[in-house]
Amino acid sequence: MNELITGVIKGERRAIARALTVVENERDGAEMLLAALFPHTGRAQIIGITGAPGTGKSTLVSALAKAYRAQQQTVAIIAVDPTSPFSGGAIMGDRIRMRDLAGDPGVFIRSMATRGNLGGLARASRDAIRVLDAAGFELILVETVGAGQSEVDIARTAQTTLVVEAPGLGDDVQAIKAGILEIADILVVNKADKPGADSTVSSLKAMLELGHPAAREQMVAHHGRILHVQNPAAAVEARFWLPPVLRTVASEGGGIPELMQAIAQHRAHLALDGALQSLEKQQIEIELHDRLRAALIARLLAIIPQEMLADMIARIQARTLDPHAAVQQLLAAQVSQYPDLR
Amino acid sequence: MPAIRVLIAKPGLDGHDRGAKVIARALRDAGMEVIYTGLRQTPEMIAEAALQEDVDVVGLSILSGAHMALVPRIREMLDANDLKDVPLIIGGIIPDDDKSALTAMGVQGIFGPGTSTETIVARIQELVGAKGEASLL
Ligand SMILES: Nc1nc2c(ncn2[C@@H]2O[C@H](COP(=O)(O)OP(=O)(O)OP(=O)(O)O)[C@@H](O)[C@H]2O)c(=O)[nH]1
Ligand SMILES: [Mg+2]
Numbered sequence: 001m002n003e004l005i006t007g008v009i010k011g012e013r014r015a016i017a018r019a020l021t022v023v024e025n026e027r028d029g030a031e032m033l034l035a036a037l038f039p040h041t042g043r044a045q046i047i048g049i050t051g052a053p054g055t056g057k058s059t060l061v062s063a064l065a066k067a068y069r070a071q072q073q074t075v076a077i078i079a080v081d082p083t084s085p086f087s088g089g090a091i092m093g094d095r096i097r098m099r100d101l102a103g104d105p106g107v108f109i110r111s112m113a114t115r116g117n118l119g120g121l122a123r124a125s126r127d128a129i130r131v132l133d134a135a136g137f138e139l140i141l142v143e144t145v146g147a148g149q150s151e152v153d154i155a156r157t158a159q160t161t162l163v164v165e166a167p168g169l170g171d172d173v174q175a176i177k178a179g180i181l182e183i184a185d186i187l188v189v190n191k192a193d194k195p196g197a198d199s200t201v202s203s204l205k206a207m208l209e210l211g212h213p214a215a216r217e218q219m220v221a222h223h224g225r226i227l228h229v230q231n232p233a234a235a236v237e238a239r240f241w242l243p244p245v246l247r248t249v250a251s252e253g254g255g256i257p258e259l260m261q262a263i264a265q266h267r268a269h270l271a272l273d274g275a276l277q278s279l280e281k282q283q284i285e286i287e288l289h290d291r292l293r294a295a296l297i298a299r300l301l302a303i304i305p306q307e308m309l310a311d312m313i314a315r316i317q318a319r320t321l322d323p324h325a326a327v328q329q330l331l332a333a334q335v336s337q338y339p340d341l342r
Numbered sequence: 343m344p345a346i347r348v349l350i351a352k353p354g355l356d357g358h359d360r361g362a363k364v365i366a367r368a369l370r371d372a373g374m375e376v377i378y379t380g381l382r383q384t385p386e387m388i389a390e391a392a393l394q395e396d397v398d399v400v401g402l403s404i405l406s407g408a409h410m411a412l413v414p415r416i417r418e419m420l421d422a423n424d425l426k427d428v429p430l431i432i433g434g435i436i437p438d439d440d441k442s443a444l445t446a447m448g449v450q451g452i453f454g455p456g457t458s459t460e461t462i463v464a465r466i467q468e469l470v471g472a473k474g475e476a477s478l479l
Pocket of ligand 1: 053056145192194250251252
């Protein structure tokens with residue numbers, strides 16, 4: 001285990017790959033490994049890439065990684081794909097679009113299956129990011145599942161979240177439904193070489209002006225006058241970040257320099273007034289709640305007798321007990337019986 | 343038991359990946375996590391992906407007839423990446439005459455056209471199971 005830890009910190013690729021497996025499989029020693037790596041984390045810039053299937057996320061990740069490599073930054077990529085609920089297996093094909101990165105020792109790509117987790121990432125993605133952070137990668141690009149909805153995990157993990165759209169998906173209403181605009185720091189209309197890109201851009205802009213929290217705050221701040229912030233730099237000055245809408249042709253590298261500039265501007269925005277610190281604080285709070293919830297549930301289920309649960313389920317089904325009362329009874333019984341739960 | 347991770351790669355220049363995709367789907371349906379890397383993978387790319395993805399098994403689909411040239415190179419690259427214990431299996435059009443030579447090169451499963459996917463799944467499970475036991479010793 002010590003060898004693995006030092007290997008990761010030294011950036012040895014085999015050690016990194018093994019550590020990712022330990023973390024992903026929650027193997028014995030995973031917690032110890034993560035504890036040892038944790039002091040070495042917090043340095044990487046984490047960028048999330050989300051959006052509906054086929055919009056070009058992997059292609060975009062590849063183009064971005066290549067451009068950051070040209071600036072001598074090291075890049076790790078985590079590409080998350082859905083686990084089949086029927087078999088528990090997965091096919092992960094994101095590397096197909098990343099072949100331009102092959103053979104570059106400054107790049108590390110890892111595919112992860114969701115293994116039943118909802119929310120766009122795998123349960124272990126956060127920890128996998130920490131392994132890569134500790135290994136010294138300067139940039140970590142995280143491609144989410146691309147279910148196109150409830151991809152909130154990424155916004156709770158990344159510093160900057162890109163939401164990728166493409167023309168012709170009939171996505172106008174979809175985006176609102178999915179609440180995807182709320183998590184976007186930058187909106188990317190990829191496949192801008194295809195017909196319909198203009199209308200995708202303008203409908204996104206219109207939705208942003210109406211619906212985005214930053215836009216609403218701006219309206220309040222400016223006494224109901226709607227401000228049109230076209231220039232992201234102006235948004236920085238205004239202390240409100242209104243997500244810019246950018247066009248890319250990822251397959252040709254089109255629009256990548258502008259996208260990198262917007263990412264840098266968002267980073268600069270986060271550096272204002274300790275915004276980055278408060279984002280991180282929020283993310284830690286959410287993570288702590290998640291972990292506490294999972295740990296408490298596991299503890300409780302381990303000590304509540306199976307028969308007691310089965311009995312309660314039967315009584316609820318028979319309508320002689322309601323679910324709220326059942327929870328109260330379970331908690332009361334367990335807390336009095338097991339004082340260490342308090 | 344965490345899912346078995348398998349890299350399915352298509353080395354060489356032939357442009358058909360129907361067979362590789364059928365296998366990928368069958369392995370997924372058997373509960374495995376398949377990393378599919380697409381067409382025209384060089385031995386270097388295959389070994390790099392196997393390393394980064396920390397796969398349990400590497401499966402090659404070779405229809406071009408170039409297996410006698412590609413396989414030793416890929417095995418060599420895997421070994422050079424410290425992946426000596428990762429089994430290599432191949433599927434495709436492999437003449438009977440070549441099979442013993444491939445086995446001697448370290449190939450641990452050879453599946454011609456018409457092999458049932460169950461056979462391939464069973465072989466992978468067997469290879470990974472054996473490795474798991476070995477690492478417990
Ligand atoms: N015309 C055009 N096609 C593109 C562009 N970017 C990507 N594509 C193509 O779109 C298809 C899907 O690209 P991916 O990068 O795999 O998309 P994805 O969002 O990662 O897909 P999933 O991971 O399956 O959700 C591929 O055939 C790409 O070649 C672009 O800018 N223009
Ligand atoms: Mg993808």
